Each structure stands twice: as C-alpha cells, then as structure tokens.
Amino acid sequence: MGKQLAVNKVIIVGAGPSGLILGILLAKEGVKVQILEASHELDKNPRAAHYAPSAVYELERAGVLDEVKAKGIHPDAVCWRHPDGTFIAGIKSRFDIPHPMVCLPLDQLDVILLNHFEAQPNAEVLWKHKVESIDQDENEARAHVESPSGKQTFGADFIIGCDGANSQIRRSLFGDLNYPGETLQSQIVATNVYYDFTKFGYWDSNFIIDENDWYMAARITKDGLWRVTYGDTWGLSNEEYLKRQPERFEKILPGHPKPGDYKLVSASPYKLHQRCAESFRVGRFLLAADAAHLCNPFGGLGLTGGIADVGSLFDALVALKSGKADDSILDKYSEVRIEKWQKIINPMSRANFKRVCLDESEESRNEFWALCKKMEEDDELAKQMSQGTNVLREDFKEYITA
Template identity: 35%
Template sequence: MATTSEPTNGYTNPTSHTNGQGTAHELPVIIAGGGCVGLFLALLLAHSAIPIRIIVIELELPDPTSTRAMAHQPPTYPILARVPGLLPELVETGCLSSGLCFRTAAATGSKVIAGKAFDNNSGEAGMKGKGQLLLPQAKFQDVLMRRLEAFGDKAQVILQSRVVGFSESSTSVYVHVESRAGPEERLEAQYLIGADGARSSVRKMMGTASPGETLDAQLVATDLHGFDFAKYGFYDANFIIDPTDYGLIGRINRDGLWRVSYGVPAGLSEEEIKQGVDDKLRRMLPNDGVDEAGQKAYRVVRVAPYKAQQRCADTFWKGRVGIVGDAAHLTNPYAGLGLASGIADASSLSSVLTRILGSEASDADKLLASWSEARRQKYFSVVDKPSRMAYMRVKSDVGTPEKVDALLSHDPLVGALKKGMPMMPPSLETSVEELEGW
C-alpha cells in the first residue's frame, strides 16, 4: 500500500492514498478511532516484533482543550508499562493525585467519611501505592500520537477520515474510508478493529447489538477554574454521597482546573441543564460557591451532559473485524473503569493479534472468539458490577451519623478505606496464554 500525505503538527492529514495488492502478510491492520484506546492498541502493535503496518483512521482533529477521561486508575499502570518509557512520560505530562475520599454533600457539612492520602514521592520502585494519574484525554492522545510518529512508515494516523463500510474475504478485509479531503477509497487489511467510541460505526456494521440499560439520571461534567477547594480541605478526588447532590469533585491539572460532576433528572434538555449549572454548583460547592464578598468564586469553562449507560456488545469479534473500548462496552464513571477497561482490551488484543500474525496461534479463529468471550466476561465480573455499586453508593443517604455508620458497616470499599486498608480491585487484564487457540 502506498500513501501520500502531508504532516500537520506531527499528525497525518491525507490528500490521497491508494491500495496496492500484496500478500496477506504485507497487508496492514486498520484501527478505526484515534482516541486513547485505539492509539494505545496501535502503539502496542507497532512495538511488536511482527513486521506489520498499522493504520489509524480518525475523523476529528485532536482537540487540545479536551478534558474527557481526565483520571486513570492505578490498575492500568502495569498495562501502560508494556510500552517502554510510556508510563513515566504520561506521569511527567500530567500529575498524580495526592488522595481521594468519600464525603457528605455541602448541605450536610461536606464531612469526610473515609479518605486516603498517597505518598507519590516515596522512593519505592514502580508505581505501587501511588495515586491516580491525572491526565486529560487530549494530552494522553498527544503523547501516543507522537510516539507512533517515531515508527515512521510502520504506523500511520490518518485524520479527517472515517470508516464507512467493509467487506471480507477469506484472507482479508476491504475497508471503505471516506475522507473530508476527497472521494471514498478502499483499503485492504488483515484485520479491522473498531475503537470508535460509544456510537461505534464498526459495531453497527458488524451487526452486533449492545444490550444493557441507560441509568436513571443524566450526568453532567462541569469544569471550573478559580475555586479554592484546598481551603475547604478537599482531596484531589472527592466522591460526594447524597441522594440528590451526589457526584465527583476532582482536580484535573496543576493549573487550578477542577471537574465537578453531578446528576440531573433524565428528562432535562441540554439547554435546561446549562441554565441550571450555577444553581446546581451552589448546592455542590462549599460556602455556596461564593467568596468572602459574596461573589461567585469560580468560572465555568465547560459543561458536558451525557447519559450514563451499562452496556456490553454481544460479541467483540466477527470474522476479521473486532471492537474494543467504548465501542464494545459502556459503564458509568463512578468506579473509574471505563477507559481503564478499554486499555485492558487493547493490551490483550495486541497480544492475541501478535500471536496470530506471527503464525504462532494454534487456531486463530478460536483464539479471537475466546478472546472476545473472555473480555465480555471480564466486563460483567470486574467492570459492570463494581460500577453499578459505585453509582448506587454515591446516591446513598448519609445525612445523619447513624446513616454514615451504616454505610461504613455494609459497604466493603468505604469501610476498608476508613480503616486505612483500601480493597485491591480485581485485575482488568486477561491471561491470553490461557485462551483456547493460543
């Protein structure tokens, strides 16, 4: 395959590209979606010893202001460490959370129920015991993009294009790509992987359903500048527990940007949500969000309503096409397992594809099918259940000391945190060597 492109700030903006005919071994792997999961999968494949090309197709230009997926959980650290030097670079680009807590709402005193501070400056090797990685999606993507660029012709990111269709043969998949710069083209690949988000076109074209449910409230991610959370004893991550004013208040970066996430009734329109932001923030923030002079002590820089969903695709793989990340499964944010599980998808799939492309798999079809089922079961056991529990937890009533004591006694995670012994979450990873067909 020959490609003609023009570099733009380290990324690729194609003007034309044509598909040459070659052996199956020479054909690339195409990834639809240039978010963190798709780029991480591409980077893992680029680092493999298999001489394959990786092409990432992404419609949107990277948004340097995006703060989506701002916090990354410690269980992802050993996965990210699979790429040499990546984890230290991500930590240097972002920062580590100094602590987390569960606390009551402002109306009931904003009292800490249970909390933990992290010693991020300890001399211990590795990242054990460290806090969350605070790194907005845009900066994460930028690191991954620039690392891919260093592979030259082995890895390519094509922007302002999208996958609009595919057809399969016994040895390859023909991927139909529509570019904003030109007509639709057809690329031949060994495999196509959809990492194209919750509204995944690849999943829909696979004919794969994504059963589950939309939760009973809309969530709103609001980014603020200027409010002095440290003055009121806030941790870097604060889960607010209240039947109405529940949510998450967390630091995004070193520059005073904070996320205040909360729930609103499911029937509200986006306009109604935006009109009600200040009223809601007065309920969420200490001192009604005002300073000593009675003036509003914050500036809203972003308001993003979204529906919280618990969904999982019927299968993550069909023929020569698969899905990972939000394209494959969705979960609410209160357990922090959305992007984390997508990173684990990418890690295991890269190992499976490397095994197959290196002609080492005993049965490629069985291996891909068993990978799909293993990741689905991992979602239900390690992602879905804890996420649903986390959602119900923040909506608990802790308005009296007796109700706080009840939460501590029946909720294992909060109770353990109170005792200084946080529960270790189950692994998000899949032992690929144990899969059928390996």
C-alpha cells in the same frame, strides 16, 4: 480448529485513547498500522482523567508512562462526604505498589499518545476519514470511508473498531440499535473548573453522597484544575443543562460560589450507559473499549476497562502474528473481555454510582465505610485493594499453544 492468519497490516478505526495505545503497541511490533479518524483533530471534551494500576501497566508497555507521569499527578487520596462537606470515610493512595494510579486529562493524554504513534515509521493517522460501512472475505477486511478526496476503500488483515460509544464498526456488525444493556435514568454534567476546593479541606478526590445533590470533585492537574461531575434532573435538553450549571454550582459546591468565584473551562452533559456488545469478534473485525462496552464513569472503570481490552488484544494479535497461536485466540479475546465486563466492570461501576446517589441499602453503605476503616488499620489489605483493577488484565500466555 483455528487458522493461521497473517497480521502484517491492521486498520484501527478511531484516534481515541484506545486506538492510539493499540496502534503504538502494534506498530512497535512491526505491524503496519493505519488509523482512520472521522474528525480533523483529537477529542477535547472533559472525559477520562484517572487511570488505575491496570491501565498504568499498559501505558508503561506502550512506552508513554514517563511522559504521562511528568505531565500528570498521582492523586493522594479519595474520600466520601455529606453535602455539607462532613467527612465520612476515605482511602489514602499507595505509592509502594508497581503501577500507582496516574491522573491526566484525556485530551492531554491523547496528545502524548498521538506523538508516540506518529513517531513510528510504519504508522499513520488519516484524519477526516469517516468509516461508513464494512465488508470482509477470507483474505482481508475492508472499510468504506468518506474522505476529503471522496469515497475510498481501505483493506487490512484485521480492522479494529476503537470508534467509541457510537461505533460504526459495531453497528455494521450487529445492527444500529443492537448494543445490549441499558441507559441509566440519571443525567450527569462533567465540568473542568478552577475553584479552590482545598480551602474547604477537600482531598484530591471527593464523592459527595446525596439523593439529589451528589457530585464528584477531583483535582486533575498540577495547576489546580478540578473535575466536577454532578447530577441533574432527568429529561432536559443539553442547552438547558448548560444554562442550569451556575445555579447547580451555587447550590451544591462548598462556599456556594457564584460565576465570578470560579473559572469554568468546559462543561458537557452525558447520559450514563451500562452496555456490552454480544461479541468482540466477527471474522477479521474486532471491537475494543467504548465501541465494545460502556459503564458510568464513577470509579473510572470506562477507559481503564478499555485499556485492558487493548492489552489483551495486543497480546492475542502478537501471538497470532508469530505463529504461537491460531486465530481462535481472537475468540478467546472476545470471551475473556466480555466476562471481565460482566463479572467486574458492570457490577463495580454500578455499585460505585449507587453509593454516590444513595441508591443502595444503608447496610451495604455501612459495610463499605467499615472496609475503608479496616484498610486504615490493615496495611496488607490496603495494598491489595489499591491494586484491585489488576484483575481486569488477563495473561494471554496460557492460551498460547506453540
């Protein structure tokens, strides 16, 4: 039998996209929300850009979608090519579905989210507040923080770890090295670059498949900024990866460009992880998004999965706050979201990556190309597939008892 617990004040650790979306949703429901953020500013690295229909649904619920659409783009199609640019198969985007995919670089999305969060009277971000340890009792959860005014403690009804892949909340709950899963033995370098791929006939999103020279090239802004994410040799230092970027571009990109032929805006090497925490709830502490699970970025399921967590957690907390559910709904949150990662996010993201680096059987590859072909001819199938990520959402109404 669960307990009725108050949800008057919530602390969210991390002013990344998941923390800010959850903060906006909860603050609009009258919950006092404090975000503790270690950095002095929003993250600027080249990371997420594409948000699938399930994520767009939550952006709409948070009231930010019109602004995201106005600043972003709706990619028209995705395709797969050989290294010489030869087209293999493609899928045209559908705009006749409820929440078509939107693309906007994460640093720009974060600015919109922060403005909406700070516009709420009961919401604040405390910058340069790094959570170092935690504890809890039957009345509240507490975060012990290093801040510009020294060590401080903040308490709330619940504390939610939206503090990313290296989450201190997760490490404090389960141990520093306890993030079950694996690091794939593949290296990527994500870059933002101005280079005209359209003159080579490239579509808005392109996956170039190859054992060594695989990459993704996707237009991510209206003014022609492209995200190029490519693979490189395993085991080098970040400095070495960045040094090798010009020769990698010259080797793999269409037209074999030299540095003067493009304008590089940013570049970041990343390791690829497939990991999921053993639980997303311990008492008054909860985990969401990268703090709770990780996947490789091919297919854009990372934050899309994280935003789906946030939608579920919001529904669960609101049900608890209004007395329509007891705190066992938070265990249900953990159970449901772990299952979504295990059954959908982990296998799908692995398959997307294996397709790009030719680490799957020819038979599965051909099956996938045949599916793309079928979607060209079968309108209903195409419509259904383009809304596929909606399976990441969960309707929490069925867990509400009152």
